[in-house]
Amino acid sequence: MMTRVPLRRIAHARSGDKGDCSNIGLIALKPEFYPALVAQVTAERVKEHFRELCKGEVERFELPNLHALNFLLHEALDGGGTVSLRTDAQGKTFSAALLRMEIEIDLPAESS
Amino acid sequence: MIRIANAQGFWGDSLEAPLEQLRGGPIDYLTLDYLAEVTMSILQKQYSRDPQAGYARDFPQMIERGAKEIVERRVKVVANAGGVNPETCGQAVAASLKRAGYGGRLKVGVVTGDNIVGRLDDLIGRGVELRNMDTGAPLADVRARVRSANVYLGAFPIAEALRQGADIVVTGRCSDVALSLGPTIHEFGWKADDWDKLAGGIVGGHVIECGAQVTGGNCQVDWETMPDLAGIGYPILEAEPDGGFAVTKHPNTGGRVTVAGVKEQLVYEIGDPRAYMTPDGVADFTTIQLEQAGPDRVRFWGIQGRPATEFYKVSISYAAGYKAVGTLVYGWPDAYKKARLAGDILRTRLERLGLKFDAIHCECVGANACHGDALSGEPSPDLAEVTLRVGVRGGDAAAVERFTREFAPLALNGPPVVTYPSGGKPKVEEVIAYWPALIPKREVTATVTVRPDA
Incomplete structure (x- = not known):
């Protein structure tokens, strides 16, 4: 049965910085969740999700061997680590921010 | 197989981790990463006020505390603690060994050549514009306000210092992965065009470069049941001559080495995963194969690489x-x-x-x-x-x-x-x-000096 779930139920993530660019690696908790991430967590959706924080483009890369996606959020850190006025100047919590996104997935009963 | 233990993910990381890595079990190399981007400008400022400053003072102090294990267990140490003054850092390391009662026993190697802040006008004058990789603007736009300029050197100068018999290698700015890649190049005789093996070493370096962030620190999966984070073990890379490796930690330490935690570290601060760029080669992260190969042990194989570019990155x-x-x-x-x-x-x-x-x-x-x-x-x-x-x-x-x-x-x-x-x-x-730029490799010469401990 298709269920709408926040990504935190089916994935984990880690984020870091390079200048004013934040990278978020999103990893499926089980290989069978990966196709839903590929299909629904598009660069466009991530750009929309982070519209308040990310002023530039969002790029997406696939790592099927790790069941992971990598996102680059350009102009997302208020100028970058040492320039930024934000508490999270390096986007360390962006991983969790992405995990707030909801997607539709066919979950077996025990994991829903 | 050689065992490379990392004990410092950035300057400010645990002061005890290096000693725990030395004492917790057998290791061949100890690596320590002290240089974040912001660190170089701070060290440059210290150096301009005092020509005896400008390096990570924590490092000689650590050497003094760990001298017994380093000497008696024959552990080699590689650290980018030199900051903008690697020579003085090397002298401080020799002084530390002497104070600890181990004077004259070890050779200290120093790698220089990364610091180009004094050469900027010459470079710009000869048409090396050092354009900002993000904006395309030439460095001349902010030249008067530049505080530091350092090339990310590769792993081969470190390997050369080891070949000349250095027991402790101090560098200035180099790629983070060079600290562990240098020892594998030296031990296994990897050549500059062994792209797949180098790629394995690059990925291995990336896996351990952030310290305990790969052994359970920051791990989102099952964090509430993570064992003994207070006593978390730092990572150990077990590198093989073919470029494969395993990551593990000392027994009886906290944290966990799992596929989930390792994957989080793999995707940390990367760009295009097909082209993870370093001065020594380009690793393709989409070729990484890994599996849980035992408790607190993840094995890697099959990593492929491509030739390095003709440029170094400059920070x-x-x-x-x-x-x-x-x-x-x-x-x-x-x-x-x-x-x-x-x-x-x-x-x-x-x-x-x-x-x-x-x-x-x-x-x-x-x-x-x-x-x-x-x-x-x-x-x-x-x-x-x-x-x-x-x-x-x-x-x-x-x-x-x-x-x-x-x-x-x-x-x-x-x-x-x-x-x-x-x-x-x-x-x-x-x-x-920060102003990230590229510089042609021909413009940069790394210098390796190895001296017996005074």
Whole structure:
């Protein structure tokens, strides 16, 4: 049965910085969740999700061997680590921010 | 197989981890990464005031505390602790060994050549423009404000120092992965065009470069049941001659080495995974194969690489104005509403004062600071407290200074239930910004010096 779930139920993530660019690696908790991430967590959706924080483009890369996606959020850190006025100047919590996104997935009963 | 233990993910990481890595079990190499981008500009400033400064002073201190194990267990140490003054750092290391009673026993190798801050005018004059990789602008635009300029050197100078018999290798700026890749190049005789093997070493270096972030630290999966984070073990790379490796940690240490944690570290601070660029080669992260090969052990194989480019990356720092950030804490009830109102009042007062800034930033820690309003949702009126945090940034130091005087008054003349944190008014800081650029490899010469311990 298709269920709408926040990504935190089916994935984990880690984020870091390079200048004013934040990278978020999103990893499926089980290989069978990966196709839903590929299909629904598009660069466009991530750009929309982070519209308040990310002023530039969002790029997406696939790592099927790790069941992971990598996102680059350009102009997302208020100028970058040492320039930024934000508490999270390096986007360390962006991983969790992405995990707030909801997607539709066919979950077996025990994991829903 | 060689065992390479990393014990420092950045300058400020655990002071005890290096000793625990030395004492917790057999290792062949100990690596320590001290240099974040911001570190170089700080060290350059220290060096300009004192020619005996400009390196990570923690490192010689660590050598003194760990000298017994380093000498008696024959562990080699590689660290980028040299900052902008690797020679003096090397001398301090020799002095540390002597103080610990191990003088004259080890050779200290020093790698220099990364620091090009004194060559910038010559380079620009000869048409090496050092254009900003993000904006395309030439360095000449900010030349007068440059504070430091360091090339990310590769692993081969480290391997050369080891070949010449160095027991401790001190470098300035080099790629993070070079610290462990240098030892594998040396031990296994990898050549500069062994692209797949080098790629394996590059990935291995990336896996351990952030210390305990790969052994259970920061891991989102099962964090609540993570064993003994207080005594977390730091990573050990078990490198094989074919480029494969395993990552593990010492027995009887906290944390966990799992596929989930390793994957989080693999995707940390990468760009295009098909082209993870280093001075020594380009690793393709989409070729990584890995599996849980036992408790606290993940094995890697099959990693493929491509030739290095003709350029080194240069990290240049420059002064870019001033900033200050202040806070006020608002208490229940309606803490968020009060904090927001106080933020608006502050903005209005700055406007009426006619102060101009490049940026004014208001956030409410506890409600929206990390993820913004849209993602955080409407905060509960029952939040126990919210910290209003307001920052400004601009080129006019006087305006930033004037801003710092606007916090204290709000303790009396703004919304109620407020407490002004101790520590006085906010401090004005100089903003150091980064200018990433590329430099042709032919313009850079790494120099390796190995001397017996005096």
